[in-house]
Amino acid sequence: MPTSQTLYEKIWNAHVVEQRDDGTCLIFIDRHLVHEVTSPQAFEGLRVAGRRVRRPDLTLAVPDHNLPTTARLDSDGQHVPIADPESAQQLEALERNAPEFGIAYINATDIKQGIVHVVGPEQGFSLPGTTIVCGDSHTACHGGLGALAFGIGTSEVEHVLATQTLQLTRSKSMEVRVEGELGPGVSAKDVVLHITGVLGASGGTGHVIEYTGAVIRALSIEGRLTISNMAIEHGARAGLVAPDDTTFAYLKGRPMAPKGAQWDAAVAYWRSLATDTGAVYDKVVTINAADIAPSVTWGTSPEDVLPITGIVPDPSTFADPSKQEAAKKSLAYMGLTPGTAMTDIEVQNVFIGSCTNSRIEDLRAAAAILKGRKKAANVKWAIVVPGSGLVKHQAEAEGLHRIFIDAGLEWREPGCSACLGMNPDKVPAGERCASTSNRNFVGRQGPGARTHLVSPAMAAAAAVTGKLTDVRELMN
Amino acid sequence: MKPISSVIGRAYPLGLKNIDTDIIIPAAWLKTISRSGLGKGAFQSLREVPGNVFDDPAYADAPILIAGDNFGCGSSREHAAWAMADLGISAVIAPSFSDIFSGNAFKNGLLAIVLPQDAIDRLMEVAQTDSIHIDLETQTVTTPFQDRFAFEIDPFRKHCLINGVDEIGLTLKSSDAISTYETKISASQPWLTPNIA
Incomplete structure (x- = not known):
């Protein structure tokens, strides 16, 4: 046995149920987050095979991807119907499947509702040293707390629901x-x-x-x-x-986190x-x-990163021929010319939100730049989408929503929003968006949309000037 | 899962790197609650370009796709594998795959074959005119021109693919071991069960 182990090895070893001769391990899953997009076919699979959910007590369902971020209740307190019939059908499927299989479900108008990766840590559902899965690639997020967390496909969602384990090989x-x-x-x-x-x-x-x-x-x-x-x-x-004292201070007292003597035992572990x-x-x-400077993407892969002080690269300067080809295609899609200063690129849209940047600190950082300022006239659409109802509540208690609204930005209901072009929040074709989300893929924010990934403060700065902007110029 | 041991036929010579899951199937197609019918949305943005390989009659119904580095990067959507299967694709050959995509492909009996770039370059050439033969049993990709490229595959995955193993059924045979693990952990780490109201 090795005496020195990495954090990853410790978590992995603590979750091995069985190891086969070929090295594949049956790994126990401590936490399963379920949302409406990647789960319907998994629940259907269980139904067809007559299988149940092994550990509903380790499973939490919350809708996020399809939900519109406009008001969910009308002035009479009635639910506003979802216009897109396919989105409505998918949301209804989760609302039906969760109770049918005995899984706790946070509904769209609950203050606890939000993006799965905001809700998990916020509720203390996600804990250090645990294995966490969700049918969403940004599940890696929960690793910020020291959990081994990763995205899985729908077949694996079904596998975890049925067995609370996954067949995995060590990375x-x-x-x-x-x-x-x-x-x-x-x-x-x-x-x-x-x-x-x-x-x-x-x-x-x-x-x-x-x-x-x-x-x-x-x-x-x-x-x-x-x-x-x-x-x-x-x-x-x-x-x-x-995990360290910062982690423990964040988690202590959260609703689903351990309490009292259990808490002390957990921290010791x-x-x-x-x-x-x-x-x-x-x-x-x-x-x-x-x-590391304030950074921004220029292309259609998240690796296409530049400091904001940079210029749009010339594809012919890349050493790798396949990268040259990819860069040419990216620039054509993005409508950019090599040599252009990044700070000369105008944006028509600003999106502050997503599982990457919709927590209270993100909103504070954006508000600090927007305070007392207005969005530029060429910015047609600028929205701030809190990651959960609780983040929204906290931001409103701090008056951040007033700063956003006074600056001309829209203050929305929690959800995945304009990160992925699945709900009504989309960027029009051919237009640019300074976005705090995580992917600048072709068509990610809507067909033909051009995404520049930035931090919340940088997105706020772009809203003020109408161009990609070095936020340092707007500080103090 | 349907057993699969070989794929023989023409190949779409796509060749591009970083083909992400939004390219394979855009989010607008993810609103379905079924696994079928996604082929219509497969590679939508690429197919909007005139002269694309997917709509070239020379490659009609090709069962193989040849791509560049980091195929399937991005989202965990299994819809990407479903859409490709619905399009009639049974195997992808690329220098590398994202971890989640290769897992999803495997669960759907879609072969994700890793070969080095020089082999890819050669197969891109062959694909213009001729068929390619993938044999899972011998772990080789061959062409009518005596090319022969060996590939690696996880032995467990190979076994499951060739025998069409139902992985959940297989894991359920370990139910006792899972129960033993649960009992042990609930004694040593009782705080692990969340306080879900």
Whole structure:
């Protein structure tokens, strides 16, 4: 037995139910989050096979992807019907399946409703050292609390519902160490965009990444969730941040977290999870915080990252011919010319939200820039979508919603919104959006939409000037 | 799952890298509550371009797709695998796949074959005119021109694919081991059960 283990190895080893000779392990799953998009076929599969949900007590269902972010109750307190019949059907399926299989369900008008990856940590459902799955690739998010969390497909959703386990092989481990101190205007989002630029969109494939170093240690839980959320954008199976006092302070007293003596026992266990001195990762990448500027994407892959001070690259300067081809296609789709300063690019839309950046700190960062300012006239659509009803409530208690509304932005109901072009919040074809979401893929925010990924403060700055903007110019 | 041991036929020579799941099947198609009928939305943005390989009669009903690095990156949507299967694709050959996509492909009996870039380059050439033969049993991809490329596959996945194993049924045979694990953990870490109201 190795004496020194990584955080990943400790969590993995604690969850092995059985190991087969070929190395495949049956891994126990502690937490399963379910939403409306990737679950209907799984529940149908259970029904057809006459199977039940093994551990409904470890499963939590909440709608998020399809929900419109406009008012859900009318002035008489009646539910506003969902206009899109397919979205309505999918939402109704979850509302029906959850009670049928004995699963707790948070409905669309509950203050606890929100994006699954905001709700899990906020409720204390997501805990350090646990295995967490959800039929959504941004499940990696919960790794910010020190949980081994990863996205799964619908067949695996059905497998977890039926058995509370998954058949898995162990991933390789990678340490991404971010040393130094972040400069002014540089946030967790800029850190993870920068990491994605350095590693590339497939740099983490086959790996679980542990984010370490002074920068990560100094981050709040919201910041750590933002970083781990985008682990999938550099290809990693999951992201992890070792749990510490910041983690415990965040979780203490949350509704579904352990209480009293149970809490003390849990914290004692969580403290034992950190990677041991001398443990070896399969790969180590070191990043200096001084190299990270407020960042922005120029292309249609999250690896297409530049500092905001950069210029649109010339594809012919890329060494890899396949990258040249991809960059040419990206620039044609994005309507950009090599050599253009990023700060000269006008945006018509601004989206502040998504499981990456819709927590209270994100909204505070955006509000700090927007306070006393107005959105530019060329910005036609700018929305702020809190990650949950509780985030919305907290933001309103702090008066942040007034700042957004006074600046000319719309203040919405919680949900996935304009991150993925599935609900009514979409960016029109050919228009640009400064977006705090996680993907700039072709058509991601709607057919023909052009996405520039940025931090909440950078999105706020773009709203004010109507162009991609170095937020540092609007500070103080 | 239907057993699969070989795929023989023409291949779409797509070749692009970072083909993400939004390209394979856009989100607007994810509102379905069934697994079928998604082929119509498969590769929608690519198919809007005149002269694309998917609508080229030379490759009509090709069962194989050849792509670049990091195929299936992005979302966990299994709809990507369903859409490709609905389009008639039984195998994808690429230098690398996203972890989630290759898992989803496997669960649907869609082969995700990893070969190095030089093999991909050669197969892209062959695909213009001739068929490609993938044999899972011998773990080889061959062409009518004596090309022979060996590929690796996880032995458990290979076994499941060739025998069409129902993975849930297989895991349920371990129900006692799962129960033993649950009993052990609820004693040593009683705080693990959430306070779901």
